[in-house]
Amino acid sequence: MPQLHLLSPAGFKASAVYAGIKRRQRPDVGLLLCDTLASAAAVFTTNKVFAAPIQVGRDHIAGGKLRGIVVNSGNANACTGRQGLVDAKRMCDLAADVAGCDAGQILPSSTGIIGHVLPMRKIERRIVEAGQYLGKSQEHAQLFADAILTTDTRRKSAAARIKIGKQTITLAGVCKGSGMIGPRMGPPHATMLAYLTTDAAIAPTQLRKMLADATEESFNAVTVDDHMSTNDTAVLLASGASGIKITSDRDRKTFIKSLNEVCQSLAYQIAADGEGATKVVRVEVKNAATQPAARAMARAIADSPLVKCAMHGNDPNWGRIVSAAGMAGVAFDPDRCVLTLQGVVVFRAGRPVAFDGAALSAKLNATQVQVELNCRMGKAAQTCWTCDLSREYITINADYHT
Amino acid sequence: MPQLHLLSPAGFKASAVYAGIKRRQRPDVGLLLCDTLASAAAVFTTNKVFAAPIQVGRDHIAGGKLRGIVVNSGNANACTGRQGLVDAKRMCDLAADVAGCDAGQILPSSTGIIGHVLPMRKIERRIVEAGQYLGKSQEHAQLFADAILTTDTRRKSAAARIKIGKQTITLAGVCKGSGMIGPRMGPPHATMLAYLTTDAAIAPTQLRKMLADATEESFNAVTVDDHMSTNDTAVLLASGASGIKITSDRDRKTFIKSLNEVCQSLAYQIAADGEGATKVVRVEVKNAATQPAARAMARAIADSPLVKCAMHGNDPNWGRIVSAAGMAGVAFDPDRCVLTLQGVVVFRAGRPVAFDGAALSAKLNATQVQVELNCRMGKAAQTCWTCDLSREYITINADYHT
Numbered sequence: 001m002p003q004l005h006l007l008s009p010a011g012f013k014a015s016a017v018y019a020g021i022k023r024r025q026r027p028d029v030g031l032l033l034c035d036t037l038a039s040a041a042a043v044f045t046t047n048k049v050f051a052a053p054i055q056v057g058r059d060h061i062a063g064g065k066l067r068g069i070v071v072n073s074g075n076a077n078a079c080t081g082r083q084g085l086v087d088a089k090r091m092c093d094l095a096a097d098v099a100g101c102d103a104g105q106i107l108p109s110s111t112g113i114i115g116h117v118l119p120m121r122k123i124e125r126r127i128v129e130a131g132q133y134l135g136k137s138q139e140h141a142q143l144f145a146d147a148i149l150t151t152d153t154r155r156k157s158a159a160a161r162i163k164i165g166k167q168t169i170t171l172a173g174v175c176k177g178s179g180m181i182g183p184r185m186g187p188p189h190a191t192m193l194a195y196l197t198t199d200a201a202i203a204p205t206q207l208r209k210m211l212a213d214a215t216e217e218s219f220n221a222v223t224v225d226d227h228m229s230t231n232d233t234a235v236l237l238a239s240g241a242s243g244i245k246i247t248s249d250r251d252r253k254t255f256i257k258s259l260n261e262v263c264q265s266l267a268y269q270i271a272a273d274g275e276g277a278t279k280v281v282r283v284e285v286k287n288a289a290t291q292p293a294a295r296a297m298a299r300a301i302a303d304s305p306l307v308k309c310a311m312h313g314n315d316p317n318w319g320r321i322v323s324a325a326g327m328a329g330v331a332f333d334p335d336r337c338v339l340t341l342q343g344v345v346v347f348r349a350g351r352p353v354a355f356d357g358a359a360l361s362a363k364l365n366a367t368q369v370q371v372e373l374n375c376r377m378g379k380a381a382q383t384c385w386t387c388d389l390s391r392e393y394i395t396i397n398a399d400y401h402t
Numbered sequence: 403m404p405q406l407h408l409l410s411p412a413g414f415k416a417s418a419v420y421a422g423i424k425r426r427q428r429p430d431v432g433l434l435l436c437d438t439l440a441s442a443a444a445v446f447t448t449n450k451v452f453a454a455p456i457q458v459g460r461d462h463i464a465g466g467k468l469r470g471i472v473v474n475s476g477n478a479n480a481c482t483g484r485q486g487l488v489d490a491k492r493m494c495d496l497a498a499d500v501a502g503c504d505a506g507q508i509l510p511s512s513t514g515i516i517g518h519v520l521p522m523r524k525i526e527r528r529i530v531e532a533g534q535y536l537g538k539s540q541e542h543a544q545l546f547a548d549a550i551l552t553t554d555t556r557r558k559s560a561a562a563r564i565k566i567g568k569q570t571i572t573l574a575g576v577c578k579g580s581g582m583i584g585p586r587m588g589p590p591h592a593t594m595l596a597y598l599t600t601d602a603a604i605a606p607t608q609l610r611k612m613l614a615d616a617t618e619e620s621f622n623a624v625t626v627d628d629h630m631s632t633n634d635t636a637v638l639l640a641s642g643a644s645g646i647k648i649t650s651d652r653d654r655k656t657f658i659k660s661l662n663e664v665c666q667s668l669a670y671q672i673a674a675d676g677e678g679a680t681k682v683v684r685v686e687v688k689n690a691a692t693q694p695a696a697r698a699m700a701r702a703i704a705d706s707p708l709v710k711c712a713m714h715g716n717d718p719n720w721g722r723i724v725s726a727a728g729m730a731g732v733a734f735d736p737d738r739c740v741l742t743l744q745g746v747v748v749f750r751a752g753r754p755v756a757f758d759g760a761a762l763s764a765k766l767n768a769t770q771v772q773v774e775l776n777c778r779m780g781k782a783a784q785t786c787w788t789c790d791l792s793r794e795y796i797t798i799n800a801d802y803h804t
Contacts, residue, residue: 049728049736079724079736081753114721115754180708180722182729225707227722228729305627305707305791306582306799313800319516320582320629322481326451327584327630334451334481351483352517389707390800391793397708398715398792 004159005141009170009199011035011239014140015133016147019126021074021112021119029126030147031134032195033068033099038237040066041207042107043215045232046184052077052084053108054231056092060104064204066237067105069195070095070127073150073176076191077110077118078230087118094124098131109233111176111191112150145174148193151396152178152273158265160258162200164251169200169242171255173262175234177270179397181224182303183232191229192219194266200255201240210256211236218263222385224274225393226303234263271385272367276393281311281369283384285325288375293330294382300328301371301384308389314364316357318346325373338374342366406561407543411572411601413437413641416542417535418549421528423476423514423521431528432549434597435470435501435536440639442468443609444509445617447634448586454479454486455510456633458494462506466606468639469507471597472497472529475552475578478593479512479520480632489520496526500533511635513578513593514552547576550595553798554580554675560667562660564602566653571602571644573657575664577636579672581799583626584705585634593631594621596668602657603642612658613638620665624787626676627795628705636665673787674769678795683713683771685786687727690777695732696784702730703773703786710791716766718759720748727775740776744768 007014011034016027042061044054060066070091077084092106099106110118134140145155159172177192202210211234219234236259246255271280283302288294301307304324310317318339325332335350342363345353409416413436418429444463446456462468472493479486494508501508512520536542547557561574579594604612613636621636638661648657673682685704690696703709706726712719720741727734737752744765747755 046731047725047728048730048732048734049725076721079721079749079752079754081737081751083753114719114725115749117754180725184729227706227708227726230721230725230728304629305795306629309796309799312796315800317516319478319481319632323449323451323516323582323632324629326449326632327586328450329448330450332450335483347481347517349483350481351485352481352519388800389796391796393707394711394714394791394793394796397711398717398790 003138004170004172005138006144006157006172006174006197007136007141008159008172009197009239011199011241012197013134013136014144015130015135016143017126017130019122021072021122027143027147028073029123029130030071030144031068031095031098031130032144033134034237034239036239037065037067037105038239039202039204039207040064040235040237041204041211042233042235043212045229047228047230049079049230051110051231052080052088053110055085056088057107057233060107065105066107067099067101068095069107069109069235071109071148072123073148074112075110075116075118076112076114076231078114080117083117087120090120091127094127107235109193111148111193111231114230148176150176151275152176154273156266156269158262160262162255162258164244164254167244169198169244171198171258171262173266175266175270178273179224179275180227180229181222181270181274182226182228183219184228191231192270194219194234196236198238199242200238201245202238207236207238210259214259214263217260218267221383222267222270223302224387268385271387274387275396276390277387278312278390279367279369279388281371281386281388283371283386286372286374286381287378288380289331289378291380294380296328296330297325297332297373298382298384300324302386305389308386311369312388312390314361316341316346316360316364321371322347331377332375333377336376340372342370405540406572406574407540408546408559408574408576408599409538409543410561410574411599411641413601413643414599415536415538416546417532417537418545419528419532421524423474423524429545429549430475431525431532432473432546433470433497433500433532433536434546436639436641438641439467439469439507440641441604441606441609442466442637442639443606443613444635444637445614447631449630449632451632453512453633454482454490455512457487458490459509459635462509467507468509469501469503470497471509471511471637473511473550474525475550476514477512477518477520478514478516478633480516482519485519489522492522493529496529509637511595513550513595513633516632550578552578553677554578556675558668558671560664562664564656564660566646566656569646571600571646573600573660573664575668577668577672580675581626581677582629582631583624583672583676584628584630585621586630593633594672596621596636598638600640601644602640603647604640609638609640612661616661616665619662620669623785624669624672625704626789670787673789676789677798678792679789680714680792681769681771681790683773683788683790685773685788688774688776688783689780690782691733691780693782696782698730698732699727699734699775700784700786702726704788707791710788713771714790714792716763718743718748718762718766723773724749733779734777735779738778742774744772
């Protein structure tokens with residue numbers, strides 16, 4: 001089977017060009033268009049400071065229909081006042097001309113430095129140019145995936161084939177995100193950007209619920225630096241080009257399962273490519289009293305610089321993990337809980353458990369580390385993905401000048 | 403005037419010895435005793451995971467009276483189960499024998515690694531020994547101040563002489579804290595430890611309110627890594643040995659002002675000695691809609707690793723600051739606010755303000771950096787102190803093995 005990509009679902013085309021916004025000569029303006037008017041859903045940042053394309057995007061997604069997406073990287077078009085809005089709308093105008101649709105059917109996205117007005121002269125010409133290079137190949141999908149990257153070191157994508165009865169639909173997605181990753185996206189909330197395509201036919205109201213739910217357990221559960229961006233956006237477009245309608249409960253469940261898996265794969269890729277990351281830390285809180293408690297504890301552990309540094313140093317310093325759970329301000333009883341690192345019990349019932357420090361340190365020296373806190377209080381669970389905190393993170397963020 | 407120190411207020415004595423808990427041969431067990439039964443108030447960590455000495459300390463402070471404090475560094479006696487409680491009580495028993503008082507009149511404190519049982523054999527002998535070295539000199543005060551340090555690189559102390567009518571009372575304090583600094587101490591809540599002495603006579607109920615209020619604007623407003631410890635403690639002992647009672651509203655205000663200043667000086671010293679710190683970042687949020695909003699925004703800015711890295715790199719990347727305020731989840735309108743860095747306006751009314759980047763970067767290359775966000779929404783204000791985030795922070799916390 002050939003490799004699936006963003007344009008594998010029927011009915012989509014894409015392109016990307018270099019407009020000179022990024023310093024390095026990599027694609028920085030991209031177009032993703034649906035051949036027809038797609039059913040669409042999006043979640044955006046809940047930051048009180050949100051970029052101009054977020055404001056425009058919220059308007060354009062309101063009707064649940066989109067023809068496509070125009071995106072630039074290298075500049076977030078955030079904190080740019082009235083000019084920022086004018087520029088975000090102008091990007092939609094140009095992309096709409098390419099697609100032959102209304103500007104309100106295009107969702108704009110930007111990512112990069114905050115507080116600089118977009119270099120529209122460069123961008124305007126390049127959007128038109130990108131319109132000439134649209135295609136449906138894997139190369140086109142990869143160029144688009146590259147055009148959304150900033151400090152990312154690699155392209156991020158995931159896809160699935162889904163059996164609906166005897167027929168097959170396709171779901172695919174790309175995303176970016178490496179720093180300023182602490183998304184809390186809400187029904188119309190990361191700078192993470194994620195774009196998902198499917199050729200299934202799904203009504204916008206259903207799509208909205210599916211994306212919101214999937215976001216909670218994926219994009220909103222990944223953290224690099226817990227800094228919610230002004231530009232976080234995830235969009236799901238359903239072209240319907242497969243002719244297969246998702247209407248029954250069974251089909252919906254099947255689709256949701258795949259959507260969750262694709263979103264979680266993308267979230268995992270963000271953690272793995274977190275700024276300076278050498279490993280993914282998977283934090284699983286189990287049997288918590290309530291869902292918010294599970295979420296708060298998993299997040300407190302995943303966000304602690306002390307925990308992240310210990311993981312970087314392969315140090316089984318579990319006291320930092322237990323104390324992070326305890327600071328979440330939710331129901332938690334250390335005398336009941338069991339903490340395991342890479343499957344090794346280190347703390348149980350309020351007391352340390354003897355373990356071979358050198359052996360566990362060797363187990364922590366891995367590209368994925370599993371932290372599991374069993375609260376033994378209820379039935380709620382939450383998984384978060386984060387990365388370790390390394391000297392390279394400081395280099396990237398202290399030396400990256402505006 | 404000779405330099406003021408922890409034992410300058412009349413009625414206190416202290417000592418410290420090396421018991422072999424710390425790796426480096428520095429004092430790690432200390433005694434601070436009042437000659438008489440002191441009026442006392444304390445605030446402790448609000449972490450759900452709290453150390454054995456916190457549990458014992460909450461009991462012992464309940465009556466508002468204490469003879470003194472016994473403290474060890476190098477081991478937090480946290481997550482140590484029933485044995486931890488036995489050990490914390492035993493420390494009180496031994497200190498009480500020295501002081502000739504009831505064990506319930508001694509407050510125990512511990513700081514250091516979590517999850518290891520205290521080496522009581524070493525500690526027991528040394529508490530008795532410390533009892534033989536008690537004194538009232540500056541050297542004794544300094545030894546006690548040293549005995550509470552862990553990853554700190556320097557001793558922290560502050561003091562004030564306070565005029566009450568024609569008479570003078572003295573207030574002094576020492577503290578420790580460098581990592582795991584994100585205190586939220588509550589009336590009976592940081593591992594920061596702070597011990598304050600005064601020779602004024604103040605009733606316990608008054609003392610409690612004064613310490614709680616001062617803590618909010620000092621210890622609870624300092625963050626290095628936003629990781630609330632299992633052991634955070636601040637204690638204020640009033641010996642009354644000056645014979646001067648603080649009862650009138652005017653005298654109370656005078657005392658409170660000095661108490662706030664001493665606590666803020668100690669908090670500042672913690673930020674300045676934050677793990678890997680090269681500078682203090684003073685974040686002042688002004689004219690916010692409400693006090694909780696001001697606090698949430700100041701804290702979000704002070705806790706952002708992206709802001710802290712930018713400050714380390716002398717980078718006027720103000721988008722990170724504005725977006726941090728926006729993620730606090732409180733009332734905030736970027737179109738109204740004014741952000742200044744080292745007195746230079748960089749963002750106003752939703753739009754960037756042109757500034758000389760090189761000149762501002764040079765201004766940021768200082769041991770204290772001032773970030774001021776004027777929200778122009780109300781009258782609430784909050785100041786937080788933090789430090790920059792450096793490679794040295796990673797070295798300290800990734801290479802420090804359990």
